[in-house]
Amino acid sequence: MIEYGQQEQDRVILVGLDTGEEKEFEHSMEELKSLAEACNKKVVGIITQRAPEIHKAFYIGVGKVEEVKEFARTREATEVVFDNALSPSQIRNLVKELDLAVSDRTNLILDIFATRAQTREAKLQVETARLKYMLPRLVGMRESLGRQGGASGSMSNKGVGEKKLELDRRKIEHRISELEKELSNIASNRMTQRKRRDASNIPQVALVGYTNAGKSTLLNHMVDLFCKREEKKVLEKDMLFATLETNVRYIETGNHKPFYLADTVGFINKLPHSLVKAFHSTLEEVLYADLLLHVVDFSDENYKQHMAVTADTLRELGAGDIPQIVVYNKADLCGVTDFPVVKEGASFASGHSDARNPVIYLSARDEQSVRGLVRLIQQIIYAKNIDCTLRIPYDRGDIVDYFNRYATVEGREYREDGIVMQVNCREQDASKFEMYLLRDDT
Ligand SMILES: Nc1nc2c(ncn2[C@@H]2O[C@H](COP(=O)(O)OP(=O)(O)OP(=O)(O)O)[C@@H](O)[C@H]2O)c(=O)[nH]1
Ligand SMILES: [Mg+2]
Known part of the structure; x- marks a missing residue:
């Protein structure tokens, strides 16, 4: 029978185990459904089990495996996807018992990343993460594929199969080392760019947060307001993991308080460790942010x-102690009127119990909100600005130029021995040009 109007899709059953440890079990299952749909799979059923512990061999209890099998038969499912990362042996056992393709949350995330990756670096990072995930699971996966194609390995083929497996393993290991080499070249290139930014002494700000929170929308709106060229925009879209690479933009609002703004990959619950690691070099922008x-x-x-989840991932990256502004976005959808609203936030989620994060409620689509956020950013990163007076010799036009660009010049006077400038500048800049500083009474 041919069903018209239907694309051929994997028909999947989602399986979750509620051990009581995860507070938001239902939410996690809903998110798994969105992940499956983002992979173009059709969810034909959901089965959950409440049990205090994970079953070592099958992840869910043996009786539950039977239930899944029966359910899959009635729903004509082709695949079963588990909400947690399965161990290699669990995959193997489940494939054997269920006679269906078996996959897990990590695999879905890896698939989405693979289809979304645009830049060479993102593609290499995803491939590395994927191969590392596959390596210990080769046996189960091979069987899983076998089931799908209807093939089955006979005992007499076992020796041949093992040799082939060993060969595949070596090939994969070799490929991983090649990928890592190429990635480290790209990373060192980026390091050079970052060093250039560091040398400029301009503060660096990074957007972080859960996927689909509105990070790219904020960056684009700032680019719209404060940069001239259209091509500097990045992809913003209502989907999981729209952004997979780091994009840095220079934001200059005309008040001599510029900053670099980096947009980064979004986080998600149970983001595979292999991916966090693979994306580590891209996410380094976060580590260097002020x-x-x-x-x-x-x-x-x-x-x-x-x-x-975001706080945990930041800690995992080693960025848990960097000061933050908490940006409560999409206020337009929450009945909040009169945004942007700035408040003093609760104490830091991490390390410093005394540091307080400011909090802002806004909408990334609203111009006043974005302007309000930029003011708040500038207040914080330029908080340590100081007033000082410098006398700069006439042959050091470069320094005059530097202060014109990166400080607020409040007065200037052309004297015989140089230009005397009154400026409000960053502390670092004052000490960098200490030899030209004048005491107030000079
Ligand atoms: N109503 C409303 N929608 C918003 C707002 N900000 C962002 N969005 C929408 O939310 C969706 C996700 O926005 P993105 O900016 O792509 O989100 P992101 O945080 O960059 O997501 P990832 O790149 O996946 O990590 C898009 O459809 C945006 O148009 C807002 O303030 N109000
Ligand atoms: Mg984005």
């Missing part, structure tokens, strides 16, 4: 959990 904008989709009922 300030993080932690963007939260305030209209999502699970926003608190998203914030906790």
Whole structure:
């Protein structure tokens, strides 16, 4: 029978185990459904089990495996996807028992990353993560594929199969080392760019947060308001993992308080460790930031959990102690009127219990909001600005130029021995040009 109007899709059953440890179990299952759909799979059923512990061999209890098998038969499912990362042996056992393709959350995330990756670096990073994930799971996966194609390995082929497996393993290991070499070249290139930015002494700000929170929308709106060229925009879209690479833009609002703004890959609950590692070099922009904008989709009922996941991932990256502004975005969808609203936030989620993050409620689509956020950013990163007076010799036009660009010049006087400038500048700049500083009474 031919069913018209239907694309051929994998028909999947989602399976989750509620051990009581995860607070937001249902949300996690909903998210798994979105992940499956983002992989173009049709979810034909969901089965959950409540049990205090994970079953070592099958992840879910033996009885539950039977139930999944029966359910899959009635729903004509072709694949079963588990909400947690399965161990290699669990995959193997489940494939054997269920006689279906078996996959897990990590695999879905890897698939989405693979289809979304645009830049060479993102593609290499995803491939590395994928191969590392596959390596210990080769046996189970091979069987899983075998099931799909209807093939089955006979005992007499076992020796041949093992040799082939060993060969595949070596090939994969070789490929991983090649990929890592190429990635480290790209990373060192980026390091050069970053060093150039560091040398410029301009503060660096990074957007971080859960996927789909509105990070790229904020960056684009700032680019719209403060940069001239259209091509500097990045992709913003209502989908999981729209952004997979880091994009840095120079934001200059005309008040001599510029900053670099980096847009980064979004986080998600149970983001595979292999991916965090693979994306580590891209995410290094976050580590070097002076300030993080932690963007939260305030209209999502699970926003608190998203914030906790973001905080955990930042800690995992080693960026848990960088000052943050918490940006509660999409205020337009939450009945909040009169945004932007700035408040003093709760104490830091991490390390410093005394440091307080400012909090801003806004909409990334609203111009006043974006302007308000930029003012707040500048207040914080330029908080340590100081007033000083310098006398700069006439042959050091470069320094005059530097202060014209990166400081607020409040007065200047052309004297015989040089230009005397009164400036409001960053502390570092004052000490960098200390030899030209004048005491107030000079
Ligand atoms: N209503 C409303 N929608 C918003 C707002 N900000 C962003 N969006 C929408 O939310 C969706 C996701 O926005 P993105 O900027 O792509 O989100 P992101 O944080 O960059 O997501 P990833 O790149 O996946 O990590 C898009 O459809 C945006 O148009 C807002 O303030 N209000
Ligand atoms: Mg984005």
